[in-house]
Amino acid sequence: xxxxxxxxxxxxxxxxxxxxxxxxxxxxxxxxxxxxxxxxxxxxxxxxxxxxxxxxxxxxxxxxxxxxxxxxxxxxxxxxxxxxxxxxxxxxxxxxxxxxxxxxxxxxxxxxxxxxxxxxxxxxxxxxxxxxxxxxxxxxxxxxxxxxxxxxxxxxxxxxxxxxxxxxxxxxxxxxxxxxxxxxxxxxxxxxxxxxxxxxxxxxxxxxxxxxxxxxxxxxxxxxxxxxxxxxxxxxxxxxxxxxxxxxxxxxxxxxxxxxxxxxxxxxxxxxxxxxxxxxxxxxxxxxxxxxxxxxxxxxxxxxxxxxxxxxxxxxxxxxxxxxxxxxxxxxxxxxxxxxxxxxxxxxxxxxxxxxxxxxxxxxxxxxxxxxxxxxxxxxxxxxxxxx
Amino acid sequence: xxxxxxxxxxxxxxxxxxxxxxxxxxxxxxxxxxxxxxxxxxxxxxxxxxxxxxxxxxxxxxxxxxxxxxxxxxxxxxxxxxxxxxxxxxxxxxxxxxxxxxxxxxxxxxxxxxxxxxxxxxxxxxxxxxxxxxxxxxxxxxxxxxxxxxxxxxxxxxxxxxxxxxxxxxxxxxxxxxxxxxxxxxxxxxxxxxxxxxxxxxxxxxxxxxxxxxxxxxxxxxxxxxxxxxxxxxxxxxxxxxxxxxxxxxxxxxxxxxxxxxxxxxxxxxxxxxxxxxxxxxxxxxxxxx
Numbered sequence: 001x002x003x004x005x006x007x008x009x010x011x012x013x014x015x016x017x018x019x020x021x022x023x024x025x026x027x028x029x030x031x032x033x034x035x036x037x038x039x040x041x042x043x044x045x046x047x048x049x050x051x052x053x054x055x056x057x058x059x060x061x062x063x064x065x066x067x068x069x070x071x072x073x074x075x076x077x078x079x080x081x082x083x084x085x086x087x088x089x090x091x092x093x094x095x096x097x098x099x100x101x102x103x104x105x106x107x108x109x110x111x112x113x114x115x116x117x118x119x120x121x122x123x124x125x126x127x128x129x130x131x132x133x134x135x136x137x138x139x140x141x142x143x144x145x146x147x148x149x150x151x152x153x154x155x156x157x158x159x160x161x162x163x164x165x166x167x168x169x170x171x172x173x174x175x176x177x178x179x180x181x182x183x184x185x186x187x188x189x190x191x192x193x194x195x196x197x198x199x200x201x202x203x204x205x206x207x208x209x210x211x212x213x214x215x216x217x218x219x220x221x222x223x224x225x226x227x228x229x230x231x232x233x234x235x236x237x238x239x240x241x242x243x244x245x246x247x248x249x250x251x252x253x254x255x256x257x258x259x260x261x262x263x264x265x266x267x268x269x270x271x272x273x274x275x276x277x278x279x280x281x282x283x284x285x286x287x288x289x290x291x292x293x294x295x296x297x298x299x300x301x302x303x304x305x306x307x308x309x310x311x312x313x314x315x316x317x318x319x320x321x322x323x324x325x326x327x328x329x330x331x332x333x334x335x336x337x338x339x340x341x342x343x344x345x346x347x348x349x350x351x352x353x354x355x356x357x358x359x360x361x362x363x364x365x366x367x368x369x370x371x372x373x374x375x376x377x378x379x380x381x382x383x384x385x386x387x388x
Numbered sequence: 389x390x391x392x393x394x395x396x397x398x399x400x401x402x403x404x405x406x407x408x409x410x411x412x413x414x415x416x417x418x419x420x421x422x423x424x425x426x427x428x429x430x431x432x433x434x435x436x437x438x439x440x441x442x443x444x445x446x447x448x449x450x451x452x453x454x455x456x457x458x459x460x461x462x463x464x465x466x467x468x469x470x471x472x473x474x475x476x477x478x479x480x481x482x483x484x485x486x487x488x489x490x491x492x493x494x495x496x497x498x499x500x501x502x503x504x505x506x507x508x509x510x511x512x513x514x515x516x517x518x519x520x521x522x523x524x525x526x527x528x529x530x531x532x533x534x535x536x537x538x539x540x541x542x543x544x545x546x547x548x549x550x551x552x553x554x555x556x557x558x559x560x561x562x563x564x565x566x567x568x569x570x571x572x573x574x575x576x577x578x579x580x581x582x583x584x585x586x587x588x589x590x591x592x593x594x595x596x597x598x599x600x601x602x603x604x605x606x607x608x609x610x611x612x613x614x615x616x617x618x619x620x621x622x623x624x625x626x627x628x629x630x631x632x633x634x635x636x637x638x639x640x641x642x643x644x645x646x647x648x649x650x651x652x653x654x655x656x657x658x659x660x661x662x663x664x665x666x667x668x669x670x671x672x673x674x675x676x677x678x
Contacts, residue, residue: 113490115570115600115637118497133642150495191491220636221489223464250634254626265568265634266542266597269623270665273647276626277664285627287634290525290543318544318551320513320527349551351527373548373666 001217003231004047006096008213015186017179017197018209022098031072032065034097040064044071047094049236051131051214052082058092061100068097093235101209103201107166108132109180110196111187120148120187122180124162128199146180154184172206179208190228191221240303247299249288256281257311258380259304261297261331263288263322271316274373278381283310290321297330298337305338312383315346316376317356324348324356332363343368343383347376390517390562391537391582391589392480392506393456397521400425400445400454400478402461402469404436408484409460412525413437416458419522425452445476456480458514458523466510467492474505481573482523483510490636493571500573507573511635512565513543524565526550534559536672537583539576540595541568541602541635545623545665549593552669558676561589568635570599576606584614591617593672594659596650598624599638603650607657617675620654621662622647 006024013019021038024047025031035042046058053059058080060071072095079089106128114121125143127135135143144165146158159177168176179200187195196214203209222229234242244251250265254272258280262268265287272282284307288300304313317327327348335344347370348356360367368383370376399416403409404426414437417423423439425448432443442448445457457478461469466485473481481500488510500507508515514524518531530547532554540546543565550563564579566572576594583589592614596603603622610618625647627633629640640646651661660675662668 113494113570116605118494118571120494131642136642150498188491191489193490218490218636219632220463220487221491224489252628252631252633254628256626262544264542264544265638266540266545266595266623267548267665269597269627269633269638270542270545270548270621272626273623274665282626285631285633318547320544320547321525350530350547373552373664377664377666 001219001222001232002049002236003215004049004094004233005045005213006047006094007231008215009210011186011190011215012210012213015182017182018207019213020099020101020209022096025072025095025097026093028069028072028076031095031097032068035062035065035068038097038099041100042068043098043100044068044075045096045098046075046080046092047096048080048085048090048092049233050082050084050090052084053080056080056082058082090236101201101211102203103199103209103211104204105202106199106211107176107202108135108198109183109200110194110198111183111192112194114147117147119150120184122146122148122154122162122184124166124180126166128201132198148184154181156181172202172208175206175208176200190215191218191225192216193218240306244300244303247296249286249296249300249303251300251303252285253307254282254284255309256283257309257384259283259307259310259313261286261288261300261304261313261315263290263292263317267316267318271314274377275314275380278377280312280380280384283307288322292322292326294326294330294333297327298334301331301334302338305340310342312342312380313344314376314380315344317348317350319348319350319352319356323352324350325352325359328356328359332359332365335365343386345370345376345379345383347373390520391579391586392562392564393515393517393521393523395420395422395520397456397523398422398424398452398454399523400427400448400452400457401439402427402445402457402459402473404428404439404441405431405434406460410436412460413439415528416522419528421521421523425454445472445478449476449478454478456523457482459483459485461485463487463489467496470496470507471499474500474503478505480506480508482508482512482514484512484514484525486511488569490570493569497571497573508564509567509572511569512567513546515562515564517562518560530554531563532559534561535588535590536560536593537586537589538563538593538595539579540565541597541637542595542623545595548665549595549668553672556669556673558669558672561586566602568637570637576602577609580606580609580614584616589616591619591672591675593668594618594620596620596622597635597638598627598633598640598647599645601645604653607653607659610659611657618659619662619668619672619675620659621665621668622650622654623665
């Protein structure tokens with residue numbers, strides 16, 4: 001789960017990571033009032049979940065009240081298009097009004113899980129404000145890492161070593177080391193999957209300050225963090241995906257023309273690949289899971305059909321725990337209730353497959369049944385060709 | 389032969405009195421798995437499908453001689469269940485639970501590495517040595533004893549591959565789901581050399597997917613000296629970057645973990661990689677014919 005910068009900065013403050021005085025605002029007057037309270041100059045920052053806001057004009061320095069007003073009027077309610085949002089952009093509903101900070105230098109600091117080493121790793125570089133992936137490509141030697149042994153946690157010497165490798169010494173080194181320790185602690189305590197300060201500014205006096213803040217959380221751990229779960233912003237998510245999540249379906253909208261409904265994440269990805277291999281493009285990822293009920297299948301099918309780009313539907317089920325007859329009942333119920341005007345290709349295999357095929361056959365609906373994946377692929381290709 | 393489990397494996401079921409634990413205990417017994425004990429804290433003294441239930445894993449190990457365990461425990465308690473099994477001396481722990489927090493698994497894996505217990509999963513259908521032993525929830529009837537070892541990050545996609553192989557008359561020695569999470573126990577790179585050393589296994593199928601570097605590590609292990617033919621498929625060529633594709637571990641981050649990179653690394657190690665999931669079985673049959 002992602003959260004906004006202003007929410008992340010609140011968590012930073014609670015964990016002793018220095019930030020500039022700031023206030024969120026959801027309308028123009030609130031933004032102006034915030035700037036007067038904080039004192040000019042301020043930075044007005046669009047709060048959307050995507051990165052690349054600065055280059056897209058979503059971060060504005062204002063030296064006058066009028067400047068704050070103009071920035072707020074322009075940004076609020078309008079879509080902001082960055083290299084991460086896609087062409088339709090993301091509507092700005094909240095601004096963060098923050099005291100402008102003069103940074104003498106900018107660093108990068110991030111914490112992630114290193115899957116290969118199975119440990120938390122703290123990452124730092126002198127190239128603040130630059131994507132860490134870009135630094136990794138251009139100048140991998142400029143990236144420094146410290147791995148955290150889960151038995152003993154991040155030790156102070158490691159945090160200091162990281163600061164030292166960045167070329168710091170004296171009070172700035174100690175200050176940055178303290179931020180590293182705090183960020184790692186926040187990362188572990190809040191069950192983060194990413195914690196990033198990019199850039200971490202160093203003032204003329206050598207004081208560190210988090211200029212930006214990015215935190216993402218492990219969805220699987222939200223059950224033990226109710227206060228973080230409340231920070232979820234459904235406006236930032238695709239409405240079909242939100243609807244799917246509410247019935248425990250795993251749906252991701254893509255930009256193709258063949259909708260697919262599959263049980264199991266691996267088979268669902270493989271089915272998308274199969275669709276592409278057959279010369280069409282997948283319109284979505286939809287994993288109905290191992291324990292899907294007829295209601296969930298019904299709901300999933302309706303979500304698929306609701307996508308206007310879908311020209312054909314491919315249902316691919318390998319029944320294990322999910323029985324083919326249960327799947328067939330759900331699909332028939334959905335297809336009878338909604339007007340389906342695209343070809344539906346069904347491939348069933350596994351537990352109770354005969355019963356499932358019988359239910360589809362007896363429904364009187366025009367399902368096209370494939371006996372294996374190879375046949376299904378050519379039926380998908382043929383269906384898309386008919387439509388075009 | 390087979391790897392990790394055979395007809396002498398003595399299995400303990402953690403969470404045996406829950407719906408899933410109870411149901412699959414029945415299915416595993418039907419398949420012929422020797423289930424010797426079950427554990428649910430606070431429910432010792434009962435029995436499920438004729439299997440005695442204990443309060444703790446250590447009791448199950450002492451009284452019934454269990455040497456493997458399968459875990460059907462909800463995510464919030466699953467890490468503790470794995471640690472309890474390891475501490476009790478269980479050598480092979482199979483954790484099916486989906487949704488365990490990553491930070492819990494970091495700590496669990498560190499402890500397992502210290503005490504030497506082997507973990508399959510979490511977020512796996514388990515493993516099966518056809519005709520001998522099933523520790524998992526896969527449908528037993530699609531399998532057939534034979535020469536192919538299968539390692540996979542997926543559940544139903546593995547069933548698909550098993551089904552294709554069985555349909556072509558090619559059986560399996562052991563099929564292992566390593567799990568779809570970012571941090572798992574036994575990896576491709578650890579399991580493939582076990583298949584290489586198993587005289588009954590004549591070929592290996594690897595089913596990978598986007599995210600992480602398990603396939604790249606497998607390629608390195610293969611290049612180091614695996615002589616048996618290996619066929620692979622990597623799911624997720626069409627997956628968008630930055631989105632989690634169902635499995636917690638299936639995500640391309642910052643341009644790394646793509647299917648293309650994994651496929652090309654595997655090919656460099658001499659692995660035959662299927663272009664379409666419909667062709668995996670046929671590719672294996674072809675590898676055998678050569």
